Amino acid sequence: MFPEDQALLTEPPVPVPLPPVSGTRNTVTYGDVAGLLSGDLPPAPSPSxxxxxxxxxxxxxxxxxxxxxxxxxxxxxxxxxxxxxxxxxxxxxxxxxxxxxxxxxxxxxxxxxxxxxxxxxxxxxxxxxxxxxxxxxxxxxxxxxxxxxxxxxxxxxxxxxxxxxxxxxxxxxxxxxxxxxxxxxxxxxxxxxxxxxxxxxxxxxxxxxxxxxxxxxxxxxxxxxxxxxxxxxxxxxxxxxxxxxxxxxxxxxxxxxxxxxxxxxxxxxxxxxxxxxxxAPDGGERTPIAAPAVDLAELKALNPPPSSVRDVKERLGWGGTRATVALKVYRDTFPVPHTEGRGTGTQDIPRSAIVPEEHGTEAA
The missing domain is CATH 3.40.50.300 (P-loop containing nucleotide triphosphate hydrolases)
Known part of the structure; x- marks a missing residue:
């Protein structure tokens, strides 16, 4: 360590004088916390x-x-x-x-x-x-x-x-x-x-x-x-x-x-x-999870079918959010078929599950 660096660590810093304040009146005001606490606190803002x-x-x-x-x-x-x-x-x-x-x-x-x-x-x-x-x-x-x-x-x-x-x-x-x-x-x-x-x-x-x-x-x-x-x-x-x-x-x-x-x-x-x-939301009403139609098509084309979010990320190179959402909608849209007493055909993609990949100029 150089001597001048050692001095910086051991010697007390030299105070830097503040510039003089013009005038004698302090014009800075602060929130009146004491006045606020002495009375009733106002209610939190609410949407109106x-x-x-x-x-x-x-x-x-x-x-x-x-x-x-x-x-x-x-x-x-x-x-x-x-x-x-x-x-x-x-x-x-x-x-x-x-x-x-x-x-x-x-x-x-x-x-x-x-x-x-x-x-x-x-x-x-x-x-x-x-x-x-x-x-x-x-x-x-x-x-x-x-x-x-x-x-x-x-x-x-x-x-x-x-x-x-x-x-x-x-x-x-x-x-x-x-x-x-x-x-x-x-x-x-x-x-x-x-x-x-x-x-x-x-x-x-x-x-x-x-x-x-x-x-x-x-x-x-x-x-x-x-x-x-x-x-x-x-x-x-x-x-x-x-x-x-x-x-x-x-x-x-x-x-x-x-x-x-x-x-x-x-x-x-x-x-x-x-x-x-x-x-207003009705009881437990929630917004359906949606995924782009192109993402659902890519998952449907995988052979063997996707098994997990990690599997999707590794095979398609997607990020975590995209893989999670798409796989959730894919599983809801194309449930695993049961062969005992049921057909093995897949369901059509419901319109509510598809978000168009491209949109035109906004009109709304």
Missing amino acids: VFYRSDGTCLFYSGQFNLLFGEAESGKTFVVIGAMARALTAGQRAVFIDMDHNGVQAIVSRLLDFDVPPEVLSDLDKFRYKEPEDRHDLIQTVADLKTWRPHIVGVDSIGELLPALGLNSNSPDDFTIAHTAVLKPLAMAGACVIAIDHVAKNAESKAQGPTGTVAKARAVGGVMLRVTVKEQFSPGKGGSCYLNIKKDRHGGLRANSPSGDKEPLAGTFKMFPDSAFAVF
Whole structure:
């Protein structure tokens, strides 16, 4: 060891003087913990936006909430449904359209959801904004902080970061976007509901939205995974499952089935006449496990049949999550045949067990 290194270990460090503080008044304030503890503690925040059939709500006011899922899974329908409820109750709502759905598409859906035309045409009740650039977006946030909407829909996070000139895969860049756009609106009291997507890769898809995990850390309300139950189509409606990925305050999770890693929070249903509702989980109702049809086909083609998750991983080179999910659905879909008194034919794949491998441009 060099002598100068030894000195660093044995000699006390020389204190570095702090820079002088200008002025004599201390302007720093801290949370009044003593005052808080001297009285009654306030109740924990509870979800108060978009009630389901049992009266429990899905989203938190004054917080950043996030919906994520595959294309055409119904994410935008859920957000618009929440906005429609708020508008018909006399509250203010704004839709920030980063995904270029277009004002006609959004307004048409709100009309279908029975929001009166006079409400939508009133700028003091409803506002639609498709920001032109970064400057326009920041100016919009500043204006909305003053206007104080009750609910803000943001579609989508995937377009928000590039619009600000930021990298979707960077935790620091997402933090900048959250601080510049999402957090100020939530702190102004709005229920901010943003939409995000999942990767096509099965392993990444299971983890949550695309890009950085900083998205999940920033969620102060609830984070829901959206998956199709009945495909949405014009004139026929559709439905989707809403599963809890994160619930910071636990208010929604406490009123949903326990025991699952991502418990079912409810099922959003849109009827052929465009009426809609969120149905609470019925007893032990759970979201069916689904797997891509191509994965089921690969397992079915194996000879001999797959015997375990490890067997699937070794023979097909899949990751653990993909192998576990696919093997579970495979076994439910193609049970081991019994030869005594029964036929040995396999069953057809039920539609509920198949997740299409590819999707087109999101329309919901």
